[in-house]
Amino acid sequence: MSQSAVQKPSLKPQTASNAGVKDSDDLKTYFLKIHAPWEVLATYADVLKIKVPFKESDIPHGQDVPLEWLSRPFRLPEKVMRPQPDYFTSPFDKDKIDFFLIKNRDTFFPPSTRNRIVYYILSRCPYYKEDCKETDKKGIKRLLNNGTYTSAFPLHDRNTNEQCESERYHLYKNWARFLCFYKEQPLNLIRKYYGEKIGIYFAWLGFYTEMLFFAAVMGVICFTYGVLSYDDNLTSKEICDPSIGGSIVMCPLCDKKCSYWKLNSTCLSSWQSHLFDNEGTVFFAMFMGIWVTLFLEFWKRRQAQLEYEWDLVDFEEEQQQLQIRPEFETRCTDQRLNQITQVRAPYLPLPKKCGRFCLSSVTVLFWMLLIVACITGVIVYRLAVYAAFASIMKDSPTKKIHLVGSLITPQLATSVTASFINFVIIMILNFFYERVAIWITDMEIPKTHLEYENKLTMKMFLFQFVNYYSSCFYVAFFKGKFVGYPGNYTYMFGKYSRLRNEECDPGGCLIELTTQLVIVMTGKQVCGNIQEALLNWWCSRKARKDQYSRWEQDHDLQNFSQLGLFYEYLEMVIQFGFITLFVASFPLAPLLALCNNILEVRVDAWKFTTQFRRPVAAKAHNIGAWQEILNVVAILSVVTNAFIVSFTSDMIPRLVYLYAYHHGSEATMSGYINNSLSVYDISQIPLLSTPEEGAIPACPACCLRYRDYRYPPGHQRQYSHTMQFWHILAAKLAFIIIMEHVVFVVKFFVAWLIPDVPSEVKARIKRERYLIQEYLHNYEVEKLKIQLSQSFIIEPKPEVCTATDKHGVLSECL
Structure with missing residues (x-):
């Protein structure tokens, strides 16, 4: 070689x-x-x-x-x-x-x-x-x-454009071209040419993409259901009805700058929300909880099969003992007796190890708190800018830009701009933290390559988890939950900060979570693909076009670093979090991920065969620490989707109204809008919340409406929560418990039903071990026979003479 x-x-x-x-x-x-x-x-x-x-x-x-x-x-x-x-x-x-x-x-x-x-x-x-x-x-x-x-x-082997029987040419022809996107991957050839570690990555990526197909199909079915039931949405019809929604005047959504508004101005956002917030949302959330279990269990079986086929069954112990990092041997000056090899070997004393670990943990914690601070800044931006957008757009319904004002509401404008700002902050923090994470991992001096990758993986994922998902967690579980009510609003930094906590979009918080998810998830994938395309274009532009030696051609290619696969795994695991943790808000997320991954497989294959130097082959019997991360994300996704359906979606309040509070012989959603809005006396509105401009609206009994379940003015418990609020809260908690238990029971049953190692693989492993013992025994026996036959030499008998002693007994002499 x-x-x-x-x-x-x-x-x-x-x-x-x-x-x-x-x-x-x-x-x-x-x-x-x-x-x-x-x-x-x-x-x-x-x-x-x-x-x-x-x-x-x-x-x-x-x-x-x-x-x-x-x-x-x-x-x-x-x-x-x-x-x-x-x-x-x-x-x-x-x-x-x-x-x-x-x-x-x-x-x-x-x-x-x-x-x-x-x-x-x-x-x-x-x-x-x-x-x-x-x-x-x-x-x-x-x-x-x-x-x-x-x-x-x-x-590398010869060029990919040379039609010869080289492994690199076969990989390029059958794997790296985009026209082969529907073909299976030649995993055995990838393993033979690049090694098991890269082969395992592409096996996992291909399997993940195949499983995404089923999630994408179910997501499209649920979205199609939302589209087909579009005309049957009585809630949106009531909001858009001039006699119902047009006669309901709502409280200002911010202090001073926001004016009174009519409910039918949110007609479009209500229809949009129905596409994702419908009965199919509950089913899809439960389906994804089971899908993620099937994905992980079937991958374990596929991984076990590859372990056997690629001779990786006993690799863990071999790697731990033999592949010590040269950096560890060089930087660790202390030595002690290795209990296994009985040879003095370098080691890192416990006090030094604890000190380095503490410094590393503090650094990671500092950067995670920095992300939280940035997210807090984005929230402050949302609170401060919302009033500005409301002031600009408050007269739009009476001007020629009525259509634009209806499409671009203050809530939508604030949400979209805040999402883009948050995405820019995510990319900037990623740029700096990647270098910090590598530095602090090097400082810990891990002993083996496996330990190094696991430490770096945990640091990077913790940071990326907070960085990418914190804004989605805020919109899903905090926005609109701590608002208060007219006359007693809640402010972020106290009443005098004038930063009133955000309310959900009139169409519901779910549509805002969908917007946030689409911008961050799609933006990450698009930026990553553009960055790779520009880098590859620049490198190919610098390359010489004339014919020159094989080693010079390889030298001009990009270097594939030891952490090259780490970033590929990280990209896919972050995507996996998006399509599982918040998938109840956007059923089309698996479809977007599927389209991206079909392209990702072929782009990565093209990069490996044409743009990267040939990596040093390495062994790996699984996907490492990423397996445990996927398991944790899978469990967490059941909890987050249950909370999204309960507290972010309007599904539970609708079901409670339909089966418990609807008055009439037929259970329908008619009257739900009026039932879900509380009443506030306009004469009691505080001066701080009174709009600076705008006449007092002509509304029945001068009452304003707001989203909540509270007693009306004049009631002995005015503005306190009604019994319906507590019924809805109990129904939400009950749904969370039921959904989690149902999904977890199914998950554990499926995990028990599907063995991690297929029975065929177990039989193959046992037969191979049996044959090794039998053939080695026979080999040693045959070898011993040959040695004995060669050492036992029959020599000719020497000449002898005979004589008779005095007793008459014959004797022989030499």
Whole structure:
């Protein structure tokens, strides 16, 4: 396997014609090609306990599936899907080299294994001078950090436009082109060329995208139900009716700047809200709770199957013991006896570890509080700007811009601008925190690569969780919940701050949550795709068009860092949170995610095959810490969607009115609007809340209306909550408990019903272990027989003489 290292001109070897050193076309950069011969590969394959084939598998691949012809258009050629036959494998042992199926030494170790071995050696190779006694100067990473070498990378196969039997060409032709978006992914070929870690990522991304199809279909059905029931929405009809909604005058939504307004001015937003806030919302929220369980359980089964097929079943212990980070070995000066290997090894003392952990935790907490402070600033912006928008738009119904004023309400204008400001803040904080997270993770000096990635994953996800979702949590669970009532409004920083807490949009808070979700989720995906497209365009623009060497072409490509997959996972897990935590407010979110992921798979494949240098192959038997994060998000999503349906949606109040408070022989929603609005005496309105301009509206008995369930003026308990309010609150809490228990019971039942490891995989693992023991036993027996036969040599009998002693007994003598 060739590995290329790029050296600075000042460090150019003495003789440019040395074997393995090539001058570049620009005469400024020098390349050192490294090749590992068979002896080196075999030695380190033994050290790393790499599994290699010893017998071709005799277990059938799979059984014929009925109607298999339906899936034929989505399938790839067999030679692409399975570039090599299935084998039973065993850890490589150099002393038992004839035990393994070695047909060709040049191709026995796959490319990913060869470049992993070479990089493993380079990471631990000392480079100090003979007169230097410092033994910690070793590893290619240190040479890269101090600028001795500018880069080190494995070489790609030939160009993707060369129609030859190379693995890279097959990947480009069958995987990286967008026209193949409906085809299955050649996971075995990806694993063979790039390694198991990248293969697991694309397997997970493909499986996630396939499961999104079912969620997207159900979301479209629920949205279609909202569209088809559009004309049957009696609530919106009452709001738009001039005799009902046109005769209801509402209290000002802010102090001084906001005027009185009529309920029918929110006709359009009421219709829009119905598209997402209908009976299908409850069903879809429960469906997504079960869908996420099926997704995680079926992925565990798929992951177990890949673990077996890719020889990763016993990889966890191997990785923990062997793949220690060179940075840990270099920076940890203390040593102690390793209880497992009985060799003195570097370690980080507990006091130092605790100190670094505390500093890291404080840093993460500081940045999370910084996000909360920014969100608070956005809320203050919403409170302050709403009055300005209300002042600008208060006369719109009487002017020629009536249509614009109806479409762009003060609530909508405030919500949209605040969402965009919040999105800009999210992107800025992301830019800075990514660098901070890497710095504090490096400071903790994790021992293994796995530990490093897990620590960085938890830090980044905690930050991203607060950064991306805090604004949605505010709109869903806080906005409009602590408003008070006319004459006793609640203010954010006290009454004299003049920042009155926001009320929900007249169409309901759910439509505002939908707006927030669409802007943040879509904006993140669009910005990410634009950023990748511009970066790839700029890099391809800089690349030379003439023909030059393979290593120079690879050097001009983008470097795929060790954390490259980390950002890919992070992007998808954040998206997963959007489509699960708040999906009750926007059933079309899975459809948007599906469209994005179909494009994401092919864009990532195109980047790997054409835009990135070939990454150093690495092993991974699962998706790491992301699995636990997905499990936590899945559990939390059941709770958030139950609260959204109960407290953000108007579904529960409508059902309580329909079955408990409707007066009439037929249960309909007629009269719901009048029932859901409380009455306030306009003569009691405080001076602070009185509009600066605008005549007192002509309303029946000079009463204003507002959204709440309170007793009217003149009642002995005026402006206190009615019994209907407590009935609705009890119904909301009951719904949360029922929905959570139903979904969780189904989740646990499904998790129990579906085993994490398929029975077929268990049988294969047992058979392979049995065969390893049997074949090794037979191999040792045969080897012992050969050794015995070679050591037992029959020599010819020497000449003898006979004699008779004095007793007459014959004896032999030499």
